[in-house]
Every structure is written in structure tokens, then in C-alpha cells.
Amino acid sequence: MSVRIEKVDLPGIGVRHDLLTESGRRLSVVSHRDGERDLALFDLDDPDASSDSVPLSDDEAAALADLLGSSVTMSRLTSLAGDAAGLYTEQLSLPTDSPYLNRPLGDTKARTRTRVSIVAIVRGEKVIPSPTPAEVLRPGDVIVAVGIREGLDHLARIVAHGPD
Amino acid sequence: MHQTTLILIEVGALLLGMSLLGRLALRIGISPIPFYLVVGLFFGEGGLVPFDASEDFFEVGSEIGVILLLALLGLEYTAQELFANLRQSKAAGLIDATLNAVPGALLALVLGWGPVAAVALAGITWVSSSGVVAKMLRDLGRLSNRETPVVLAILVIEDLAMAFYLPILAALVVGVSLLQGAVAVAVAVAVVAAILFVALRFGSVISRIFTPEHPEPLLLGVLGLTMLVAGLAAEVNVSSAVGAFLVGIALSGRVARQASQVLTPLRDLFAAVFFVFFGLATDARELLSMLVPAALLAAATMATKVATGYLAARRNGIGVPGRWRAGLALTPRGEFSIVIAGLAVGAGVEPRLAPLATAYVLITVVVGPFLARIPDSAWFKDAVRRQRLASRA
Numbered sequence: 001m002s003v004r005i006e007k008v009d010l011p012g013i014g015v016r017h018d019l020l021t022e023s024g025r026r027l028s029v030v031s032h033r034d035g036e037r038d039l040a041l042f043d044l045d046d047p048d049a050s051s052d053s054v055p056l057s058d059d060e061a062a063a064l065a066d067l068l069g070s071s072v073t074m075s076r077l078t079s080l081a082g083d084a085a086g087l088y089t090e091q092l093s094l095p096t097d098s099p100y101l102n103r104p105l106g107d108t109k110a111r112t113r114t115r116v117s118i119v120a121i122v123r124g125e126k127v128i129p130s131p132t133p134a135e136v137l138r139p140g141d142v143i144v145a146v147g148i149r150e151g152l153d154h155l156a157r158i159v160a161h162g163p164d
Numbered sequence: 165m166h167q168t169t170l171i172l173i174e175v176g177a178l179l180l181g182m183s184l185l186g187r188l189a190l191r192i193g194i195s196p197i198p199f200y201l202v203v204g205l206f207f208g209e210g211g212l213v214p215f216d217a218s219e220d221f222f223e224v225g226s227e228i229g230v231i232l233l234l235a236l237l238g239l240e241y242t243a244q245e246l247f248a249n250l251r252q253s254k255a256a257g258l259i260d261a262t263l264n265a266v267p268g269a270l271l272a273l274v275l276g277w278g279p280v281a282a283v284a285l286a287g288i289t290w291v292s293s294s295g296v297v298a299k300m301l302r303d304l305g306r307l308s309n310r311e312t313p314v315v316l317a318i319l320v321i322e323d324l325a326m327a328f329y330l331p332i333l334a335a336l337v338v339g340v341s342l343l344q345g346a347v348a349v350a351v352a353v354a355v356v357a358a359i360l361f362v363a364l365r366f367g368s369v370i371s372r373i374f375t376p377e378h379p380e381p382l383l384l385g386v387l388g389l390t391m392l393v394a395g396l397a398a399e400v401n402v403s404s405a406v407g408a409f410l411v412g413i414a415l416s417g418r419v420a421r422q423a424s425q426v427l428t429p430l431r432d433l434f435a436a437v438f439f440v441f442f443g444l445a446t447d448a449r450e451l452l453s454m455l456v457p458a459a460l461l462a463a464a465t466m467a468t469k470v471a472t473g474y475l476a477a478r479r480n481g482i483g484v485p486g487r488w489r490a491g492l493a494l495t496p497r498g499e500f501s502i503v504i505a506g507l508a509v510g511a512g513v514e515p516r517l518a519p520l521a522t523a524y525v526l527i528t529v530v531v532g533p534f535l536a537r538i539p540d541s542a543w544f545k546d547a548v549r550r551q552r553l554a555s556r557a
Contacts, residue, residue: 012240040308048486
């Protein structure tokens with residue numbers, strides 16, 4: 001899946017990133033030097049002009065990014081599980097007595113031990129997509145993992161009781 | 165009345181009047197620059213109520229105004245940005261220079277003002293007002309448009325070209341013989357190139373002198389360095405404005421951002437003083453006689469500016485409406501044209517250049533923003549659509 005993003009410098013103002021969608025529409029984000037940003041949608045009649053441009057505050061931009069980010073992660077997961085037979089997605093709640101509590105994700109050695117991929121960690125309202133091994137596990141975390149049945153079962157045992 | 169009290173009364177009344185006019189300008193959506201010029205004309209030589217006591221204040225203030233205008237312009241760009249733009253948009257810059265400088269130069273020659281005035285007037289008609297144009301693009305919500313980088317690239321190249329043009333002009337206006345003039349120009353260009361090189365290579369070192377955390381030492385330090393370099397530059401006939409511009413370029417990163425924050429209010433004050441002073445020094449009685457040539461020149465060079473933007477946008481693969489938007493957005497001339505005229509007239513080149521430049525800037529800076537809005541109007545969009553359909557049929 002390749003997404004075309006173009007970066008254009010706006011000297012004296014900041015930078016603009018354009019996203020060209022498959023349907024031929026162009027979205028752009030102008031990031032001002034002073035930290036402001038505008039989201040713009042392009043005119044169908046005149047592909048060079050933005051028909052509307054919406055200034056976003058820091059919080060609004062972050063909220064929008066979260067919204068898009070988590071929905072993408074979820075839709076990728078469901079499409080993945082639907083596509084391939086024998087492949088499952090599972091959401092494992094981290095047990096409160098887990099030996100990996102407050103330890104980095106890498107310590108579980110999940111991929112080597114179980115051949116399961118951990119694709120996201122859901123922490124309250126927040127989704128951490130593609131967590132790195134350095135990501136520290138917290139109480140209440142939900143680990144989203146993709147793999148075959150046996151692997152997922154194995155992972156559940158590991159996070160609950162440590163390696164067999 | 166005591167002299168100092170009189171100065172306070174004159175300056176105070178003038179600033180208060182300018183503030184009210186500035187509000188009016190905002191209300192109708194144009195730059196306040198023309199209003200400041202008119203205020204100056206009104207109180208200046210040949211005006212209705214001549215101001216005498218505060219002349220020195222306005223003279224020194226206007227000098228600081230030019231320096232701050234250029235220093236903040238420099239702060240907006242990094243040296244890397246300037247050179248990247250120069251590489252990418254050489255052709256657009258060249259079209260811009262030829263199409264817009266030539267009409268000015270021709271008019272000066274036709275009026276019989278001589279070659280130095282021709283160089284000055286060429287500069288006056290050449291440069292768009294980056295301040296007015298950038299603000300307009302923001303106000304009209306065009307920052308994300310695809311033609312906007314083309315417009316900005318032209319502005320950047322013009323600003324960079326000014327770094328070389330101003331010292332050349334400064335050298336020309338003092339140069340007596342051809343040889344002396346040539347030597348002065350060569351020295352000026354070499355100095356600018358050297359400062360640009362230092363800015364490009366050692367910009368971070370220069371920035372390290374200042375601390376961005378504390379506004380007061382930063383303000384004093386940057387202002388001090390700017391005025392110092394500007395003064396030294398003027399001493400070697402590289403105009404003080406260019407020295408200030410180069411200091412702005414040399415500063416980078418957080419220091420540049422913080423410096424532009426603390427200096428902007430000062431710039432606004434002294435730049436306004438500069439425009440008023442230019443009006444004050446211009447003989448209002450001469451303005452009428454220069455109105456016709458200024459109007460003709462404005463019409464001609466606004467047309468060539470539209471052509472410049474149109475061609476530059478076409479080279480970048482922008483559609484027809486975008487080409488018009490780029491061209492019409494570039495039409496206002498402003499602070500730079502006045503800086504050039506101020507430099508030339510101050511050095512004793514043709515005195516009628518001042519009223520001509522005033523009238524010219526007044527026309528373009530008032531008409532330009534209205535022209536720039538044309539492509540957003542329904543009839544313009546209809547016309548473009550009809551043309552597209554006609555060309556397809």
C-alpha cells in the first residue's frame with residue numbers, strides 16, 4: 001500500500017504536505033513556522049486551489065490524528081483477519097499480576113517465542129500502533145496481536161505467567 | 165513652547181492619527197502603507213500643515229525603520245532556503261526582472277532623468293511587496309494552493325536580488341566617474357557575497373552569541389548587531405538596509421524565531437515612521453504633476469507582473485485559474501520600492517523620483533489587493549470555464 005505524500009516548502013511561512021488520494025482528491029496540511037496548522041481540501045473544478053481551509057489548534061490536530069490513526073489500525077486488523085484463513089487477531093488484556101508489568105514489551109520476546117505479531121497496544125483512549133520493543137507495558141493495557149491460534153494461546157500464557 | 169514638548173506633541177498626534185487610519189485600512193482590507201504615505205504628504209513640505217520640530221526624530225526613526233524592515237525579512241528565511249529557491253526558480257526570477265525592471269528604466273530615460281535614476285526606477289517597478297503579498301495570500305486562504313510556492317519563490321528571489329541590487333544602486337548614486345562607480349559596485353558585490361558566505365557557513369556560530377531564553381538581552385543584542393553591521397555596511401557603500409538583511413539571514417533556529425518575536429513590534433513602529441518620513445520628505449505639490457506618469461507606469465508594470473506570475477505558474481504546470489491568481493497576487497509594490505526611492509533621492513538623484521515613487525506605490529498597493537481578489541469572483545470562474553469549454557469544442 002503506497003500513499004503519495006508530497007512535501008512543498010513555503011519559504012517564510014512553513015511547509016505544506018499534500019496527500020493525493022486514490023480517488024484523485026488532494027488534501028493538504030500547511031504547517032506554519034509558529035506552530036499553527038491548516039487542513040485544506042481541494043476544489044474539484046480547480047485542482048490548484050483549496051476550496052476550504054480549516055485552522056486546527058494543537059489539541060484538535062492531535063485528536064484528529066488519533067481518530068484517523070486508531071480507525072486505520074482497527075480496519076487493517078479486521079481486514080487482515082478476514083482475508084487469510086487460520087490467521088487471528090486477538091486483544092489480550094494484560095493480567096494485573098503479569099510478570100511483564102512495567103517492563104518493556106521486548107522482554108516478552110513474543111515474536112521469537114510464539115511467531116505472533118503485536119500490532120498495537122490499546123491504553124485507555126489511546127492506541128499505540130506498531131509498538132517498539134522499548135514500549136513499557138502498563139496496568140490495564142490491551143495487547144492487540146495477530147497470529148495463528150496456537151501462537152496467540154502461547155502469548156496469552158506468557159503474558160500471564162512468564163515463559164513456559 | 166519648549167522644543168522637546170513640541171516634538172512630543174507632533175509625534176504623538178501623528179502616531180495617534182496613523183493608528184486611526186490603520187484601523188480604517190484594516191476595515192477595507194488593504195495595507196496601511198498608503199495611508200502612512202498620505203499622512204506624511206499632508207504634514208510634510210508643501211503639505212497643508214508642515215511639521216518642523218520633529219523632523220530629526222522622523223529622520224532617525226525612518227533609518228531604523230528600514231533596517232528593521234530588512235532585518236526581519238532576513239529572519240524569515242534561512243540561507244539554505246534562499247539558495248534552494250535560487251536554484252529552482254532562476255528562470256522565474258529572470259522573467260520577473262526583465263519584464264518588470266525594463267518598463268521603469270525606460271520611463272526614467274524617456275523623462276530624461278539619466279541612467280542612475282533609470283536603475284533606481286527599474287528597481288522600484290521590479291520588486292513586489294513581500295509583506296503585502298504574503299499577508300494577502302494568508303487572508304485569502306491561499307496558503308495551501310498549488311500556485312502559492314511559485315508566488316513565494318518569486319518573492320524570495322526578489323528579496324535575494326535586492327541584497328545585490330541595493331548596494332549596486334548605493335554605489336552608483338555616490339560613484340562620480342565610471343571607473344569609481346565600477347570599483348564601488350565591485351566592492352559592494354564582494355562584500356555582500358562574503359557576508360552571505362559567512363551567514364551560510366557560520367550562521368549557527370553567530371546565533372550562539374545570543375540566548376533565546378531571555379527577551380531583553382536578545383532584543384538589545386540582535387538590534388545592536390543589526391545596527392552595527394548596517395552602519396559598517398553603509399560605511400563601505402553597501403546600503404545599511406542590506407547589512408541588516410544579511411544579519412537576519414545569518415541568524416537561524418530558535419534565536420531567529422525569538423528575535424523576530426521581540427523585534428516585530430519595534431519594526432511595526434519604525435517602519436510606519438519610515439513611510440511617514442518618506443511622505444514628509446516628498447513635496448506634495450509635485451505629486452500631482454507626477455500622477456499621470458505614475459498611473460501609466462503602474463498600469464504597465466501591473467500588467468507585466470501579471471504576465472510574470474502567469475508564466476512562472478505555467479512553467480510549474482499550474483492550471484489557468486491558478487496562473488491568473490499567481491500573476492494578480494504579485495501586483496502590489498510597497499516597502500522595497502520606497503526603500504529604493506528613499507536611497508536614490510537621499511543621495512541626490514532626480515528629486516521628482518520621490519513623488520513619482522509615492523504615487524506609483526500608492527496606486528499599486530491600493531489597486532493590487534483588489535486585483536488579487538478577481539480570480540475568486542464568480543464571473544472570473546465563469547469566464548475561465550467558458551474558455552475551457554470553448555477550447556475543447
